[in-house]
Amino acid sequence: MTKKLLLKDVAKLAGVSEMTASRALRGAPDVSAKTKAKIEEIARTHGYVPNRIAGSLSSQSVNLVAVVVPSLNSFVFPEVLSGISAVLKDSPLKPVVGVSGYDLEEEESVTREMLSWRPSGLIVAGLEHTEATRRMLQQADCPVVEVMDVDGDPVRHCVGISHLQAGRDMAEQILARGYRKIGFIGTKMPQDFRARKRFDGFTDGLAAQGVTLGDTEHYSGESAIQTGRQLTAQMLARRPDLECIYYSSDVMSVGGLMHCLAAGLSVPGDIALAGFNNLQILQGLPLQLATTDACRHEIGERAAQIILKSREPGGTDGLVFNRLAPAISLGETL
Amino acid sequence: MTKKLLLKDVAKLAGVSEMTASRALRGAPDVSAKTKAKIEEIARTHGYVPNRIAGSLSSQSVNLVAVVVPSLNSFVFPEVLSGISAVLKDSPLKPVVGVSGYDLEEEESVTREMLSWRPSGLIVAGLEHTEATRRMLQQADCPVVEVMDVDGDPVRHCVGISHLQAGRDMAEQILARGYRKIGFIGTKMPQDFRARKRFDGFTDGLAAQGVTLGDTEHYSGESAIQTGRQLTAQMLARRPDLECIYYSSDVMSVGGLMHCLAAGLSVPGDIALAGFNNLQILQGLPLQLATTDACRHEIGERAAQIILKSREPGGTDGLVFNRLAPAISLGETL
DNA sequence: TCCGGTAGCGATAACGGTTGCGATACCGAT
DNA sequence: ATCGGTATCGCAACCGTTATCGCTACCGGA
Numbered sequence: 001m002t003k004k005l006l007l008k009d010v011a012k013l014a015g016v017s018e019m020t021a022s023r024a025l026r027g028a029p030d031v032s033a034k035t036k037a038k039i040e041e042i043a044r045t046h047g048y049v050p051n052r053i054a055g056s057l058s059s060q061s062v063n064l065v066a067v068v069v070p071s072l073n074s075f076v077f078p079e080v081l082s083g084i085s086a087v088l089k090d091s092p093l094k095p096v097v098g099v100s101g102y103d104l105e106e107e108e109s110v111t112r113e114m115l116s117w118r119p120s121g122l123i124v125a126g127l128e129h130t131e132a133t134r135r136m137l138q139q140a141d142c143p144v145v146e147v148m149d150v151d152g153d154p155v156r157h158c159v160g161i162s163h164l165q166a167g168r169d170m171a172e173q174i175l176a177r178g179y180r181k182i183g184f185i186g187t188k189m190p191q192d193f194r195a196r197k198r199f200d201g202f203t204d205g206l207a208a209q210g211v212t213l214g215d216t217e218h219y220s221g222e223s224a225i226q227t228g229r230q231l232t233a234q235m236l237a238r239r240p241d242l243e244c245i246y247y248s249s250d251v252m253s254v255g256g257l258m259h260c261l262a263a264g265l266s267v268p269g270d271i272a273l274a275g276f277n278n279l280q281i282l283q284g285l286p287l288q289l290a291t292t293d294a295c296r297h298e299i300g301e302r303a304a305q306i307i308l309k310s311r312e313p314g315g316t317d318g319l320v321f322n323r324l325a326p327a328i329s330l331g332e333t334l
Numbered sequence: 335m336t337k338k339l340l341l342k343d344v345a346k347l348a349g350v351s352e353m354t355a356s357r358a359l360r361g362a363p364d365v366s367a368k369t370k371a372k373i374e375e376i377a378r379t380h381g382y383v384p385n386r387i388a389g390s391l392s393s394q395s396v397n398l399v400a401v402v403v404p405s406l407n408s409f410v411f412p413e414v415l416s417g418i419s420a421v422l423k424d425s426p427l428k429p430v431v432g433v434s435g436y437d438l439e440e441e442e443s444v445t446r447e448m449l450s451w452r453p454s455g456l457i458v459a460g461l462e463h464t465e466a467t468r469r470m471l472q473q474a475d476c477p478v479v480e481v482m483d484v485d486g487d488p489v490r491h492c493v494g495i496s497h498l499q500a501g502r503d504m505a506e507q508i509l510a511r512g513y514r515k516i517g518f519i520g521t522k523m524p525q526d527f528r529a530r531k532r533f534d535g536f537t538d539g540l541a542a543q544g545v546t547l548g549d550t551e552h553y554s555g556e557s558a559i560q561t562g563r564q565l566t567a568q569m570l571a572r573r574p575d576l577e578c579i580y581y582s583s584d585v586m587s588v589g590g591l592m593h594c595l596a597a598g599l600s601v602p603g604d605i606a607l608a609g610f611n612n613l614q615i616l617q618g619l620p621l622q623l624a625t626t627d628a629c630r631h632e633i634g635e636r637a638a639q640i641i642l643k644s645r646e647p648g649g650t651d652g653l654v655f656n657r658l659a660p661a662i663s664l665g666e667t668l
Numbered sequence: 669t670c671c672g673g674t675a676g677c678g679a680t681a682a683c684g685g686t687t688g689c690g691a692t693a694c695c696g697a698t
Numbered sequence: 699a700t701c702g703g704t705a706t707c708g709c710a711a712c713c714g715t716t717a718t719c720g721c722t723a724c725c726g727g728a
Contacts, residue, residue, distance in 0.1 A: 004475055019679080019716080022715065031676070051452060053391045053451060054713070055714075055716065056716095057387045057714080058682075058716040059683085060683065062387065072406060072412040072416075096430055099419070116385065117386055132381075258620060281615065284559035284560035286596050352686095353708055356685070356686065360686090362686095366706060390685090391713050392684075392687075393687075
């Protein structure tokens, strides 16, 4: 850990000015191939790492895209991220993630933190924010995309699916298959607005055909297979007559399936199951669980594309509102 | 999106100097409560977001901890992250993640990118790096912690478990239970050094008692339940006489279990299964799968603590080398 | 030979804050 | 009234890099 190496040191060693060194290392024009090679050689052997703080301050540009998501454990946001990364792959932009923990206050502070780095773009999950957050999103001098959800009032750009509709559609499918005694298991609502919307859409869809939920269970904390299994067991103990359970997440419906396996219940003969997200963990299970694809990867891709496009010279046109169509896959459990 | 608001604007509006405004907003001393309140009020109503680029350049301090991990999809690193976050929670430091995609070249560039922001600390997964990366880690003027693994030659601090030992231990447990015809299913080795070490330790442990692997299967790409299921099916078709399969990840062993369920095989009667990581998805399955806990959360915590400690005035003492003891849980599948 | 054009390079001034100190105001004690 | 001390605030320098513009060679064409 020698004393820190600055651009001026590299320049001195190469016998050129700071400017030339700077240009050479950035691949900017106006440097002869020979000097460039020499400077690069020196920088490499001495282990020079440019100070991007200074660079960004000077150039007034930060090649980062801030991404604010509620959680990284939930299996769902990493896939949105991978969509973002894929699109940003061959651009100078890099994603930086912040985690809000399904907490709007925390989201506000994370967003403020992110924006204080003056990123080239901001992608944030959800349409529900504190007033202060909304103000920040409005005033941010970079493109802002709210993702995942379209049921609400986006501040700027928006890419997502309608969770209300997803809930309604699933209700329709379930009713169409003749189930009438239906249960719901989902997260404590204030935490997860999109789960809440699916729930509302679902009860709506049932109500449209005169059906009401037979039983409902809310849990707090992250979704887990274990939780799904336990709550399913409890619900079926309470209401052995239920014919179908809709879960707010695939993670939970997998737990439900596990309970049925363990309890020797036939699916969907004794009890039908449906979840949401179309997570990868559904692949390889004994039964293909019914679910709705949440278009996670595509949402990430589109959001990143919006950011990229708005950096192009002519790309400053209107706001994007992108409502994707989630596909239900019935699997073998309905 | 009005024209950008600078500190000087806030100061002007409050009728004070830039300096006073800066101090007020940072909570620094030497500002009267009244002026501070006024400045904060103005900043809030006008939606001022400080420019941390400028602030960091000036103060020569960046309250970020860079974390470089191979992947976020693999279920394992998010938990390391949560350990890090938990410890950093009530400190000014914030974690920033970079993803290397199990690729040392990519890791090098991500690390360079991270270090170019002059973070307060760097946490990187694994002990294997390119020469250039090692040089960067050595020269970085911030604490550096290599995590997950202790089998190798750390550049600076190190917190992890011995994957060699984990493999050996599992071999012992399996042999102790009388299994002799043993298969292994794991990732393509060059990608994942720790999986490789577990494999080596495992074969070592078998060899110590004169046993050699009955069959081996390597896959590329991310681990998935589906993959585990398919490869298990293939392996058991090839070698119906196998008594036990060791997987390089729980995700894969879950797939194995799913195959057995579907094929009507009794576990561990017909075939015993063991994985690695002690992932949360093991909870709630029909059977408790055998596994080794990788201490992911604790590794994250300890790494973060090292970073924190080295920021304290007197905390500049020696290098930390922290070898955690992973616990095997036999579950019901051995 | 002279001139205009261009490639290659360097000096200087930002970029938007913060550190370090000096300045001012205000207080009670003498 | 004077003084020392403290609380509050401002000025100027600086953080490390890049944008801007100017300067010098050097080249080919007239």
